[in-house]
């Protein structure tokens with residue numbers, strides 16, 4: 001019988017591989033997990049982690065907190081509290097102070113993306129780009145994975161004021177009536193695939209009757225982190241039938257799979273799940289950030305995109321790590337990321353070049369670093385919007401001064417004598433008006 005076992009810092013000793021984790025590493029996990037969420041399930045521990053290679057194993061690093069995710073002073077502080085069995089409220093308070101200094105609300109998600117309906121704020125809905133709206137179901141505020149680099153970490157850490165969540169689909173329906181320009185609805189979380197099929201239907205079914213909505217997207221890690229969701233759970237067949245129903249209603253159903261490493265799609269369980277989803281007419285696209293210690297290597301991306309192509313998954317995005325949480329541990333300079341992207345991209349056939357990146361999902365939009373070049377003797381980054389708050393910015397190319405260490409748009413300055421990037425004035429106006 002299929003059993004979902006979940007391991008946290010509190011029950012880590014029940015993990016069958018517990019004896020293989022050095023004591024020092026266990027203390028690190030317990031310490032860092034006070035600040036950043038940690039949970040891993042039995043499918044991952046049994047099928048994806050190479051226990052003979054910890055702590056270097058990329059899937060271990062993706063799932064288990066590491067010491068360097070905290071700065072040395074914070075680590076010492078929390079380590080002291082954990083070692084001395086300090087009362088839980090003292091630990092929680094100390095952790096909260098650290099969390100609030102980690103930019104828990106990056107890219108203006110709260111201030112800029114939350115829409116209004118009849119002057120009421122629509123919590124749990126984000127409308128950043130003209131054609132697409134994100135919906136965060138209340139019941140999907142957890143995830144099958146708690147990736148150590150997750151930019152949604154505040155939602156899993158009990159920072160209630162930073163949660164986006166809603167359980168009232170009628171608000172979205174009313175909003176869509178007033179916004180026929182919205183073509184895509186993106187269900188995200190956490191992970192919507194933690195919900196039962198009945199709940200998923202509650203949210204998606206009403207959208208099938210709205211002619212202006214053309215595409216339903218579901219962002220999920222379940223495909224590779226708990227593939228049994230599509231093959232062996234009590235309502236797996238129902239979810240696949242519902243996928244078929246969505247497709248036969250004339251909507252495009254896109255499963256936006258979060259896949260960070262080729263190993264995630266090499267198991268027979270993941271392959272079965274992929275085949276079953278594709279048989280419904282849904283299309284699977286893949287996206288992931290490039291992060292240090294997990295996938296900072298062109299060979300890994302080439303192998304991952306190649307495997308995806310073979311399995312019928314469309315490579316979609318390579319993201320850069322957002323400026324939140326333990327960014328300093330995972331971040332990759334733009335110069336290195338573009339080198340890794342271009343090397344892997346150049347090795348793909350045309351079918352694999354559907355992927356875009358490396359992309360910064362920042363307040364003005366999605367900006368990809370296309371290349372590094374020289375213009376009139378000045379070394380510059382070539383940047384391009386693939387998605388933007390103002391649709392007229394999309395596909396526009398612009399330039400930033402080359403900087404070896406830059407890892408995010410905020411680190412960059414305009415090149416070629418410009419004082420500001422072309423979109424900055426308008427962004428400022430948007431901020432002021434919001």
Ligand code: SF4
Nearest residue numbers: 143145146147150221
């Ligand atoms: S799958 Fe995505 S939302 Fe879930 S923990 Fe990982 S990065 Fe966060």
